[in-house]
Amino acid sequence: MVRKILVLLLLVMLPGVAHAQWHEASTDHFVIYSKDRPERLQKFAETLERFDLAMRGLRGWKNDPVAPAARLTIFVLGSTDAVGELAGDSMVAGFYSGRASGSVAFVPRVSGTDTFDLNAQTILFHEYTHHLMMSEFANAAFPAWLVEGWAEFHATAQIQHDGSVTFGYAPNYRAWGLLSGNPLPLERILGGNLGKMTDQQTDSLYGRSWLLTHYFTFEPSRSGQLGKYIRAINAGKPASEAMTEFGDLRVLNRELDRYLKKPSLSGRTVPASAIKLGPIRIRPLTEGEAATMPVRIRSDRGVDEKTAPRVYAAAKKAAAPYPNDPAAQGVLAETAYDAQDYEGALAAAERALAVDPASMQALIYKALTQMAIAEKNKDYKRETWSAIRKTLVAANKVDPDNPEVLILYYRSFVDAGQAAPAVARDGLYRAYELVPQDRGLRFQVAAMFLDDGKPEVARALLVPMLQDPHSGELAAQAAKVIAEIDAGDTKAAQKDVATGAGSAQNPPPKAGTAPDK
Template identity: 40%
Template sequence: MGFGKWMAALAALGPPAPLQAAWNEVRAPHFIVYSQGSPDTVRRFVTDLERFDQAARKLLSYGDYEGDDPNPLTIFVVDNVDAIVKLCKGGEGKDKADKARADKACRYVAGFYDGRAEGSVAFVPRSAGGGSPLSLGAQTILFHEYAHHLLLANSLAVYPAWYVEGFAEFLSNVKLDRPGEVGIGLPAFSRAYSLFEQRPMPAREILTVNPSTLSPVDHVIFYGRAWLLTHYLSLGPSRKTELTEYLQAINKGEPNAEAAARIFGDFDVLDKELERYMRGKMPYLPVIVAPIPPERIRVRRLDPGEEALMPVRLQSKRMVDEETAPGVAEEARRLAAPWPSDPGAQIILAEAEYDAGNDDAAEAAADRALSANPAYGAAMIYKALAIMHRAEQANRHDDMVWRGARNWLLKANKIENDAAWPLILFYRSFIQQGSKPTPNAVAALERGVALVPQDDNVRMMLIGQYLRDRKIKEAKQLLSPLAFNPHAPPNNGARRLLDRINERGAEALSGWDMPAIETGPIELPPEKPEPKARK
């Protein structure tokens, strides 16, 4: 499908769909996509996602499953960037200070990705950028978010902030107009404004800055310049080996600034090279791909109950908090009431009730879903979650209750052997009970982390277990990417824990609680965040 046809496919998914438009679910080897639009159009859209996945894996020498990925990326396609911003804010119910923080954090977000044990998700707009080749379009946003998913799923390496975002920008600018081929690394025309009209952020700053400290305008400039540096070091006429040398150096423990200065040399020279490269003709990489068999793309119109609860599903999957969860659960109850025998509707209700702390109601909804579909793995998981949470509050020492919860998780595991969430919950059940995890439980956690390394807090569970088992080398290997995560806040708990391990070894946890890792979703800003004068 050519670029023009690809954009036509996106246009056929929108303009913004009316509320009564049908929702489709598309299942493919690496994706589950929810979108409104005609089934044939959504099928073509997801086929190109699979072509992109194949090209990216081939380019990066990443392996693949023989069948479907047991932990695919779920993509929610919503109307436009305004809908993305609303979801990013997390719904209503926050106090004034929280709302102000959410407004500031989400004001310039065009799409976002969140890696989770229960299923990694991305939220992207159906339409974005107004159709101009110089705007940040829906295709680029989607491929940018998927690039993060791929990188996190296939590497334990430490990457600096500029490369994390520069690589995602590099991979997301693609060409799909030739059968059997995907072009990767095309010029990022959507970043032209920041590259040519904004201040030329110097290489020294790009290489060392923490993006969370930048203003909105400089944050956008950083994305464009990070793309340019990545493109030049990957495909430029010189410096062919320097990027690999630099990444290897920082993964061996050399400080980022020192490695950059040693390998890239005079930063003023590098800046001049980047300016010349930006104004010249840039190469791209043509990657040969095989056709996607039509039977691998399965389209299903959502059942009426599922469709009615899509607004709740979107907000629940974005995640809720103590303030917003009750309102979401109330809306879920109202919308699900006409659909007691619809398993899809009832599992959405179960999730909303569980998030709101209503364990009995969550279990009841899961039971209704199981009555309609006895082999529904998600319903088994939510039933187990409700039992576990209730037991943690009232029956922590009743071993029979915990065994009952674990039996539901084992049943879910039999349905999908490589689904990560029931494996991780099986381990977590011992922690919630206050019992020592069995060797089988630890093995389940290890397998879960291998399946979804994108979930930082699950990784921290395993790091804590390794420290308790005095497996220091394994703990540090898992911890390093979190300690140097460019999206982490300044007071990074993982970095503090790594320093403590280096000082105290296996005694690092003595008298110290494991930190929660609060990086939040990975967000992509649009090209022009606000009309400010050039700096």
């Protein structure tokens, strides 16, 4: 008994263990949820904001205001095991999904045991670089090695004691991929001919991609070559031709090997004086929010026909004690919709709106449910869809730049078999501007331009997906549509672009970017 008491006292004395509560940190670029002490969350949020601003400063990007709904939401889980379980892959240490319904990242609170392990900060910096790169270069095409090389280059950034941020550190956790004898030749990496890779080759891709990015960034004799290579690809040249900008690849390979053996590598520091942090707001979650947070995390990760009913059952149990908590009822509405209990979804949404008429989650899931019911009943009467649009207009008044609302407003015409007016079409493109990371949305906007008789615009939207390492099957679909556009077969292109657009129009799994490993 005495031993148990001592153990309990020890736990109480350990920082961050006892009485941990869920908190939210809201910043200019992030919304973070973590079951931790406020001061630790404050420091974590400051680190992320400092990294964002330093990367913008390093690359010369503007720090334009980010729409609230376009910020990245981060869920901090207890461990890498928890992240792997959520991802369905024990090898995944953190993952990100860019989508119009809200871009999300899932990272562990603690990970990595020594210099050669991935840690939570590195994982998040890597994933956020993907997010920011797609925001800054929405319509540019990059080969897979450069997408991952950029992410690895920025992932090793270090926040110094004076608040400055230094870029250029080596990713020691990629040591095997860098020193394993190059199982992936430069011709395959730079030429975009990756094909199916072994685990060793995948590890080599990440390591060599970091090395290439670092070398082209700091080596004076190679100045300008990377820019020419990228411009050639975006001008329509295949990567296998564009790589001639680097000259003899055997020479480049020898240079890389020598560069890697240097006792120290160059870096670049963004001074603290150039980093102006905005406000960071920390608040404890309500009891209802905290009770439903585990369910929200599972729902935001994505569900399917098998998992949706289980998540919904958990949501009903968690939200039941909090009928007047709009956040808890919003989670319940979302999970009910995913499980196709439309009556339950509407009831939960109405309970949330009775307390908070501006609850965006409740307004969105009320509209989604209304649309699902109308389609299930094959009800395409104008008055039915006008009522649905009233819900969406109310949501738009709360947040004019919520991309999901803009998409649903456009869909409310297309799904009803009506011609979308200019305001709806403009809204769909605005949603794409806000969240270019959503690949399904990219297809949907391309479909709109094809219908408008602007195949060249549709083509330009799809080209960046061709070598995107995270596009999965959509990359092949994009290539098919582009080939049909080039052949002048607009009807076939319109038919096939709808397949990709379906991932935006029918969002049950809420899936997005494939996890990095």
